Amino acid sequence: MQTPAPFEYERATSVEGAIAALGRLGPEARIIAGGHSLLPMMKLRLASPEHLIDINDLAELAYIREQEGEIRIGALTRHVDLLKSELLARRFPLFADAESVIADPVVRNRGTIGGSLCQADAAEDLSAVCSAAKARVVIRAADGERTVGMEDFHVGPYTTAVGAGEILTEVRLPLRPGAGSAHEKVERRAGDWAIAAASAAVWIDGGAIGDVGIALSAVGMTTIHLTRAEELLSGKAPSEELFAQAGEIASEDCSPSADGRGPVDYKRHLAGVLTQRALRRATARALQQED
C-alpha cells in the first residue's frame, strides 16, 4: 500500500486565508488542489509536507474569462474545463491540443492549471503551452501580488518563482491580433507523459511573423524556451524552410536524457520534428488556412 507520511490537513476558505496559513505553518506546509502530482509524490515519500492546505473550496480561483485585453485563467481551473473552453479554443487553440493528451479524462477532472505549473515537471505540457503563449502568472503574497513572465517562472527542475508564503492565483494570456498556436506531442501510449512535446504561438503582422513563442516539454531538466529559434523567426515571412531551421535549432538546444521513453538522438529528432509541426500548424491557424 502506498501511503503518504502523516500530515495535518486544513481547508482554506479564502485565498487570504490560504496565504495566512502558509505563513503560519512555515516551509513544511504545501497547498493542495487537484493533488494528482503532489499525492503521488507523497505516496512515494518524495514529498513529505507536514501540513496540507486544501484550496479546492476556493471557487473564486476557477474561471476562464476575457478581461482587459487578456484571457485570464484562475489557478484552480481544472484540465477538463481548459479542454472544453470555447474561449480558449478560439483564442489559444494550443490549450485544447495539449489538454486532449494530458493524462486521461478522469485525471483531467481533478488536476488544475495552477498545480501543473507549480509542479514544474519538465515533462508537463502546460508549462510549455504557457511559455509559448507568452503567459504571465499572478503570484500573491500576504503583502500584495506580482506578475511574472514564464521566462522567469521556471527557476529549475520542479522549482518556480513562487516563493515561501506565496500562491499562484492566475494565468494571464495577452490577446494580440494575428495569433495562431499549436501543441504537438508524441507519447508512448494514451495518457502517458510526453517523449517530447513542442508548443508554438505566432502573431502574424503584415504577412510576417511579428512575434513568436516556442517551448519544449520532456527534453531537458526544465521546460525549454527556444529563444534562439524565436529570434530566427521574428520579423520574417513564415515558410517551410524557416520552420525546418527552427526545428534544427530545437534539436540542438534541447538536452534530453535517455530513459525508457527513448534514446537521446531519437528525442532530439522528435523535438525538431514537433517544433516544425507546431510552427506550421500555429501559422496556418493564424492565417486561418487550417481546414
Place this chain on the structure above:
Amino acid sequence: MDVSIAINGEQVSREIEPRQLLVHFIRETPGLTGTHWGCDTSNCGACVVQMDGRPVKSCTILAAMCEGHEIRTVEALEVDGRLDPIQQGFHERHALQCGFCTPGMLMTARALLDENPDPTDVEIRTAISGAICRCTGYKNIVSAVRWAADHEAAAKQEA
C-alpha cells in the same frame, strides 16, 4: 480528524488520519468493497468513483477532501434489484472476464453517458482511456457502453 462524507446518498462519518485516501475510506465502509484498489498510482482506473457526478480516481484523493461532496460508487448503480443499463450492457456483451477493472469501468462509462448519451466509439474509447483492462482488449467494453446508450435512448422514446 472527523470526516463525514455522503456516499451513495448516506452520510458516513468516521475518525480518520488526514492521510487516508478516499478509496480506503470507501472500502472500509461496511458493504462498499465494490470500489477496487488497483495500481495506487492513478493509472489503472479500477478505483474510479463519481464525485459530484464527475468520475475521479479515489486512490489519488484524500478522504478529507471529500467532506461536503457527493460520492457515488458502483454499489449505487443497481436500484431495487434492477441493474443500471450500463451494468446490463456489460452482462449482455460479455465486457468482463476477471472483473477487477469493472467497477471503475462502469462508473467511468456511466458518467460518460450522463454527459453524452450518444457517444461515438472514439468518444467511448477516449472516456475509458484512463482505465486499464487486461482481459477483454476493450472491444466488448466499447460494445457494452454502446448497448447501454442504445437501450437508454430506446427507453426514453417509450417513456
